């Protein structure tokens with residue numbers, strides 16, 4: 032059967048090109064893979080190979096012709112004993128052209144008139160915000176005072192006892208008992224199979240963790256701090272976060288990346304960055320950033336059970352702080368549920384992680400002056416409990432966000448956009464986003480203090496939005 | 500035509516040889532068809548063909564058993580066909596349709612099959628190497644004797660994470676075969692222009708990992724080396740490196756001006772070292788098959804490939820709702 036050879040598209044964007052040179056002439060025998068022509072686009076000259084075998088029956092477009100549209104017949108290939116005229120005129124070309132325009136077609140089919148099959152994103156907020164305000168534990172539950180550090184360790188130990196596939200890996204997690212002693216005692220209880228010291232190779236062991244998760248395990252990968260996870264961020268984003276989607280739902284990556292994040296104390300610019308806004312930008316990741324010990328425990332247990340990759344941002348300064356933690360056999364905190372630490376009607380302060388320290392301190396001082404702030408701890412940034420924020424703003428009509436990260440593209444900026452879109456009419460003052468300053472973290476004690484967000488700044492911002 | 504190098508008459512059954520012939524030919528015809536569909540605008544974006552390298556995956560698959568895993572780069576069509584994935588599903592993914600392995604959401608570079616233990620399909624050069632070691636880590640942790648094949652290119656062999664992985668794979672005795680597919684070029688950069696190391700597999704010596712160079716145009720040589728490597732890993736002796744010397748006939752991706760090598764160089768490889776022609780010669784010379792037998796196989800394969808192409812055109816584009824699915828796996832048990 033005679034086959035038409037069509038002008039090929041040789042790059043994703045090519046629409047037409049110059050048929051620069053024929054390397055075969057009529058009557059030549061060609062086999063699949065032979066270079067038969069050179070085609071020029073504005074970017075490059077490319078070789079064009081035959082995909083079928085046969086004899087060059089007729090050349091339809093002479094060499095040197097410019098502006099040859101993709102899919103135009105340029106030659107006819109015939110089998111032995113055939114002539115080029117055997118080809119039914121135009122048929123195959125028409126077929127090819129039809130086939131080449133599937134996108135428009137199918138799109139038209141998929142979206143019938145009336146648009147019943149409209150693809151809509153999941154809503155960022157409901158029309159009537161209905162936050163889940165149920166308590167995290169039943170009333171009357173026995174409580175115990177515990178540090179954030181102990182809570183994190185307990186969470187891992189409990190989950191490791193419950194599921195043999197959960198293991199911890201990272202630098203100094205085993206024999207050294209953790210650079211910040213979060214994994215204290217785990218090696219003794221679970222042994223070297225499940226508490227794995229790694230060499231200092233973040234990129235490599237993050238990738239090994241991802242592979243282990245693909246292979247059916249539940250890795251907890253500890254970064255000594257999240258500053259060092261920059262070397263691994265490709266594996267976190269490209270391999271862990273995107274695989275479920277890229278596989279059409281076939282293969283996910285249940286893994287927890289955890290470690291201290293943000294400023295510690297006077298460790299300089301390279302050891303002090305907050306990555307909350309960075310990771311919470313990525314679809315496919317979940318991001319938790321607990322403040323209290325109870326949340327550290329409940330959220331980490333949820334994170335380990337989650338079938339998705341979770342970024343778990345801790346804070347070195349909070350590790351040693353003590354809080355009340357419920358004494359329960361299996362205490363978890365769900366993702367996407369904010370916690371209202373303090374109710375108030377004059378202003379909403381939204382924060383997370385160590386920012387809560389300043390938010391709560393400020394709220395206490397403001398109350399002495401008769402300003403009642405509602406303080407919301409987001410606890411997880413992705414998913415984010417925007418309903419809790421919107422419900423509160425509808426009540427207080429004013430909003431201040433508090434975080435330690437850099438100002439441009441901050442978590443507060445995103446919250447502000449959600450509030451503008453869904454509660455604009457409820458606002459009585461511009462939203463203020465308090466963040467760390469727009470500078471690399473300085474070392475000098477006085478400058479570092481200036482670079483970080485402070486309780487006084489929160490108080491000042493609240494006074495500005497309440498005009499008091 | 501120049502003389503083709505032939506191996507000594509191998510001690511191998513006709514069936515086995517015919518199997519390799521069929522598997523390699525399927526990849527080649529499939530890729531040629533993909534190139535054709537690309538030219539017609541049915542396949543978009545990047546599309547990296549495996550033509551010329553067929554003996555690598557076919558030889559190594561011959562050394563694998565059920566349960567073994569494989570992971571590779573974006574040049575993945577051959578690996579998927581060789582491990583038994585459905586040509587229809589692969590081709591429909593290339594055309595971005597609902598019937599593709601990833602429902603059209605992954606594309607040429609991103610496909611997966613849990614059933615066939617194929618773990619992608621990765622677009623970041625070198626990223627699949629630690630992932631392969633992680634798969635091996637899981638198998639070792641679970642106490643089975645599975646082995647993982649982690650395939651990567653000569654260009655990828657210069658990535659830092661490869662060496663981080665070598666170090667940990669050896670430290671923890673992970674059952675992973677690192678397969679360097681040395682096709683002599685990383686896009687337009689020849690191996691010689693990217694490194695002064697005379698060989699890539701020898702770099703494993705710095706970590707204590709044994710390895711060897713393999714003739715990647717000879718499927719029997721690849722299989723033999725694969726068996727040795729796999730036996731090493733299964734015996735719990737840790738990783739092994741195979742540097743498989745091969746050649747890609749086509750451009751790096753579909754849009755490759757190919758100015759970094761001569762047409763003669765490519766033609767010479769095709770004429771003298773083609774892996775499929777090599778097996779064809781063995782079959783005919785050893786009187787394992789007649790020209791007609793082989794023609795019949797060619798015909799079968801053409802039909803399989805044409806069916807795949809048809810399927811990939813007829814399968815509809817994914818429903819628009821698919822934009823918003825598969826971002827999160829959603830069942831989170833709140834109790835262990």
Ligand SMILES: Cc1ncc(C[n+]2csc(CCOP(=O)(O)OP(=O)(O)O)c2C)c(N)n1
Pocket residue numbers: 572574622623624625651652653654655656682684685686751
């Ligand atoms: C980290 C990274 N850098 C650059 C690229 C762009 N890129 C894609 S393939 C490639 C060449 C890789 O060559 P090689 O590893 O030899 O594999 P081959 O294509 O020959 O199979 C480059 C530079 C990429 N995808 N990822």
Ligand SMILES: [Mg+2]
Pocket residue numbers: 652653654680681682683684685686
């Ligand atoms: Mg290469």
